Amino acid sequence: MSFNIALSGLNAAQKDLDVTSNNIANVNTTGFKESRAEFVDVYAASLLSSGKTKVGDGVLTADVAQQFSQGSIQFTNNALDLAITGNGFFATVPELGSLETSYTRAGQFKLNQDNFIVNSQGGHLLGFPVNPDGTSASVSLSTAEPIRIPTSSGAPQQSSEVDIRMNLPAGDAYISGAPGNFDQTDPLTFNHSTSVTVFDSLGDSHIMTYYFVKDDPSTNPNEWNVFAAIDGTMVDLVADPGLNNPIGGNASGPLSARPLPSPPYAAADRGVVGGKLQFDSSGDFINQIPSLANGGFITNPFGAGILSNGADPTQTVKIDFNLDVLAPNPNEPTQFASNFEVTSLQQDGLAVGRLTGIDIGTDGLVRATYSNGTSEPLSRIAMVNFANEQGLTQVGNTGWKESITSGEALAGEGGSGTFGTINSSALEQSNVNLTTELIDLISAQRNFQANSRALEVDNQLNQTILQIR
Known part of the structure; x- marks a missing residue:
């Protein structure tokens, strides 16, 4: 014995x-x-x-x-290195379409030849589908799918509105003959100008320039004429797309204003429809002509003769001056006795974007960023926990599988409930x-x-x- x-x-x-x-x-x-x-x-x-x-x-x-x-956290320079602080496991499958799920705390992930996020053994990292605003569409492990980083570029978006804020100098001298002698190629025929880059429906860029001409103070005090050009070609400013009339007509018309001198605003041997900004004696912006219900001017479709790349020829751009008829507003133009100053000039178009990086939040949200300044949520890394971690079955390669004694896998988002947070560019050490x-x-x-x-x-x-x- x-x-x-x-x-x-x-x-x-x-x-x-x-x-x-x-x-x-x-x-x-x-x-x-x-x-x-x-x-x-x-x-x-x-x-x-x-x-x-x-x-x-x-x-x-x-x-x-x-x-x-918990193991200690080591920080790295790879955004796909992931570490869990707190409870939880990453979920992986050996191949697409497989239901053989393994669980791991080792976050050494990379991209494979098909742009899927995988670990060193080729296991595909699972993530929950997300809505366009980044919220999870589902947190069920049955709906989790391998996370793939898109190879396509960010889609372009044509410009539809330009927001502009500036100060027009009250002390500027009147240019004799203005605005009838306006010529965008002659700086002596306008007081000030500024430009912004806009984009067509294919993401090609164009320079949109605005010209400001002070009106005759003896007949129209505190009034400025506005003109616009795309890539050097003048475009008309109208109240509604399709209207191509010079400023004139009766007070009830959509382009109501005083009659123009003859010839009308000459540029490149043709009449050019402009707009008008009106200020009161305190420099507050009080009116714009032609009027637009939601503020601003709209360029007549400028595709014909300007866009030659097959982009949408019906494109128009609204120039929004943020008119507030009730009271002075810091978002409006002003006419003060100071220099010409553009305080804001923003447009809503986007060029074609290329993938520049991947950002992963502490909640596991994977977001792609593009060179055109946009970002797109792709997926949310699935987190899994068990009632009895020590009941998991070891399968090697720092992986475990569910067993009877471990209990069923409980899925959720990082940072919610009992789930830990996810650190990008970090690894959990032994x-x-x-x-x-x-x-x-x-x-x-x-x-x-x-x-x-x-x-x-x-x-x-x-x-x-x-x-x-």
Whole structure:
């Protein structure tokens, strides 16, 4: 019997050595969780035996339990390196369409040849589908799909509105003959100009220039004429697309204003329809002609003769001056006794964009950014937790699978409920404490030596018995 007890002690000490050696070997393995050998004594007694004199039958390895304590975080320069702070696992599948889900804390991800996010073993990282505003469409693991980074460029968007704020100098001199002699090629025929880049439906850029001409103060005080050009070609400013009339007519017409001199606003040997900005004596913007219900001027469709690349020829651009008829507004133009100053000039068009980067938030939202300044939510990294982490089945490569004792996988978003947060450009290191493991190694070695000695003593006793004559 004593042989068996000593032998069980040797086996237990060997198991302890194996576990400790495995921990030490994986001290630099990303996402590795240390194990602990847990032992129980063996005690068996028959119904009629004396329990008071029963010694025991040795030791038995009850479990090699994983310890899921948090590992330290190491920061990197790769946005696809991911670390979980708190509870949870990443979910991966070995290939597209597979339902064989594995779970890991190792976040060393990269892109494969098809632009899917995968780990070193080729496992595809799963994510929840998201809405255009970035909210999750579903947080069920059954709807999670491998995350793919798009290879296409960001789509262009044609400009439909330009928001402009500026100050027109009240002390500017009137240019004799203005606005009838306006010519965009002659700086002596206008007071000021400014430009903004706008985009057509194909994402091609065009320069839109605005010209401001002070009206005759003797007849129209505190009034300025406005003209617009696209790539040097003048375009008409109208109240509604399709209207191509010079400013004139009766007060009830959509282009109501005073009659123009003859010839009308000359530019490139043709009449040009302009607009008018009116201010009161305190410099407040009070009216614009032609009037537009929601403020601003609209360029007549400028595609014909300007766009030659196949873009939408019916494109118009609204020039919004943010008219507020109730009171002065900081978003409106002003006419003060100071220099010409443009304080805001923004448009809503976009050029064609190329993928410039991937941003991953602490909640797992994966967002693609493009060179045209736009960003697009792609997916939300699926987080998974279990009622009993130590019940997970180890499958190698720092991965685990669901088992009966672990309970079912519970999916959710990073940072919600009991789920931890996700750190991009970071990796979770092994939670192995090397100093502790070396001490445990010495302890296991001593235990092995002690049990070897017990086995040796048992052998000597047997030899003595066998030599009795």
